[in-house]
Amino acid sequence: MPEQNAGSTAETPPRRATTFDDLPLHPRLRRGVKEMGYLEPTDIQRDTIPAAVGGRDLIGTAQTGTGKTAAFLLPLLERLLGGPRGRIRALVVTPTRELALQAQEFLKVLGRHADLRSIAVYGGVGMIDQERALRGGVEIVVATPGRLLDHMRRGYVDFRELQVLVLDEADRMLDMGFLPDVRRILASLPRRRQTLLFSATMPKEVIQLAREFLTDPKTVQVGETTAAAVGVSHLALPVPAHRKSDLLKALLEDATMTSVLVFTRTKHRADRVARQLSDGRIDVGVIHGNRSQSQRVTALTKFREGRHRVLVATDLAARGIDVEGVSHVVNYDLPEVPEAYIHRVGRTARASRRGDAFSLVSPDEENDLRAIERHLNVTIPRARLPGFDYDRAAPPAPAGGRREPRSRPTGRGRSYPPRGGGYRRR
Numbered sequence: 001m002p003e004q005n006a007g008s009t010a011e012t013p014p015r016r017a018t019t020f021d022d023l024p025l026h027p028r029l030r031r032g033v034k035e036m037g038y039l040e041p042t043d044i045q046r047d048t049i050p051a052a053v054g055g056r057d058l059i060g061t062a063q064t065g066t067g068k069t070a071a072f073l074l075p076l077l078e079r080l081l082g083g084p085r086g087r088i089r090a091l092v093v094t095p096t097r098e099l100a101l102q103a104q105e106f107l108k109v110l111g112r113h114a115d116l117r118s119i120a121v122y123g124g125v126g127m128i129d130q131e132r133a134l135r136g137g138v139e140i141v142v143a144t145p146g147r148l149l150d151h152m153r154r155g156y157v158d159f160r161e162l163q164v165l166v167l168d169e170a171d172r173m174l175d176m177g178f179l180p181d182v183r184r185i186l187a188s189l190p191r192r193r194q195t196l197l198f199s200a201t202m203p204k205e206v207i208q209l210a211r212e213f214l215t216d217p218k219t220v221q222v223g224e225t226t227a228a229a230v231g232v233s234h235l236a237l238p239v240p241a242h243r244k245s246d247l248l249k250a251l252l253e254d255a256t257m258t259s260v261l262v263f264t265r266t267k268h269r270a271d272r273v274a275r276q277l278s279d280g281r282i283d284v285g286v287i288h289g290n291r292s293q294s295q296r297v298t299a300l301t302k303f304r305e306g307r308h309r310v311l312v313a314t315d316l317a318a319r320g321i322d323v324e325g326v327s328h329v330v331n332y333d334l335p336e337v338p339e340a341y342i343h344r345v346g347r348t349a350r351a352s353r354r355g356d357a358f359s360l361v362s363p364d365e366e367n368d369l370r371a372i373e374r375h376l377n378v379t380i381p382r383a384r385l386p387g388f389d390y391d392r393a394a395p396p397a398p399a400g401g402r403r404e405p406r407s408r409p410t411g412r413g414r415s416y417p418p419r420g421g422g423y424r425r426r
């Protein structure tokens with residue numbers, strides 16, 4: 001493990017002991033909760049479920065890893081239990097198909113005894129099966145915005161009886177340019193309905209959306225909106241760009257890194273890192289926007305089942321990945337925006353389990369690291385991996401070819417290694 005220059009790990013404060021039995025949930029749903037393996041509600045579930053079951057609009061500021069999915073699915077199921085079947089009465093809009101699939105998987109277990117049907121509607125696969133299911137009568141639709149609009153335009157999606165709308169990861173929908181689509185969807189939904197909006201951060205566009213489309217919402221906030229998941233310990237490992245791949249391999253010699261998500265900035269770099277790891281005989285999968293849906297599902301399944309020890313991903317592809325027991329997140333490249341750092345490290349320490357997040361920081365990424373520190377209001381300790389040869393020169397570029405590309409095209413920043421040696425905590 002890297003030697004840390006200085007460290008700080010957040011402690012989870014003791015919580016009041018509320019059980020699921022104290023929450024206003026039908027015994028049929030509590031059975032689902034039990035089968036999901038949940039022993040007691042998370043903070044967001046404690047705060048959200050009573051208000052949402054009571055029918056109130058709600059804004060939940062919570063990132064992935066807090067148990068937010070069950071926090072909106074359980075009240076949604078509770079509210080639908082008593083009413084008619086065969087009509088769409090709840091809609092969950094998520095930014096990615098992975099999130100949509102995750103929500104639907106949760107619905108299958110949590111709602112197993114509720115006699116409610118759900119369908120996940122997302123792009124990248126044929127429309128026919130989805131159309132058939134939509135026509136066939138389901139009570140819950142989980143959808144990504146673009147594909148849902150495609151179906152809506154064809155005229156067979158009937159939202160007249162919609163009671164509950166959930167907008168999940170609204171900030172991400174904004175980042176991905178989906179807000180216009182979301183507005184279009186919202187415009188064609190009945191005005192009398194309950195709306196639950198979840199977002200890890202609250203940019204002004206999301207606040208504006210909430211103002212327009214929610215009525216007297218209760219606000220539920222879990223932790224600081226800028227705080228990365230509690231329980232994650234963060235380390236930055238400064239390294240020259242051309243030594244990143246060897247440093248990653250050296251880190252992976254540690255047997256405690258059992259299930260590792262590696263993030264790169266581009267699809268190209270994701271492929272390259274995956275290739276380098278598999279050359280080093282490490283079981284690795286890769287997911288990014290150029291991979292087909294079935295390739296992504298296969299890679300995710302193998303990672304989930306432990307057949308891939310490492311999954312290399314870009315930010316968009318990794319959105320919504322829900323894998324139990326991710327031991328480490330490695331930022332092979334720092335993300336372009338600090339918010340993405342929170343989303344990435346939220347993959348580990350899910351629901352308060354402890355995890356580690358390592359960032360490999362080349363000299364030209366120092367400014368990005370500082371931006372993340374400012375955003376999180378923390379100092380991320382710098383560390384060095386003992387015994388690793390940081391100073392080995394870059395291999396000569398192949399004739400006419402390129403060396404390992406920089407993590408960003410413009411070379412700015414400081415020389416490496418920094419004068420004075422070592423890495424000090426700021």
Ligand code: AMP
Binds near residue numbers: 064323324351
């Ligand atoms: P989410 O924030 O919804 O992505 O959930 C993160 C992870 O926490 C998922 O693996 C959930 O299955 C898990 N989880 C959600 N609620 C609970 C709970 N009450 N107890 C234990 N794990 C939970």
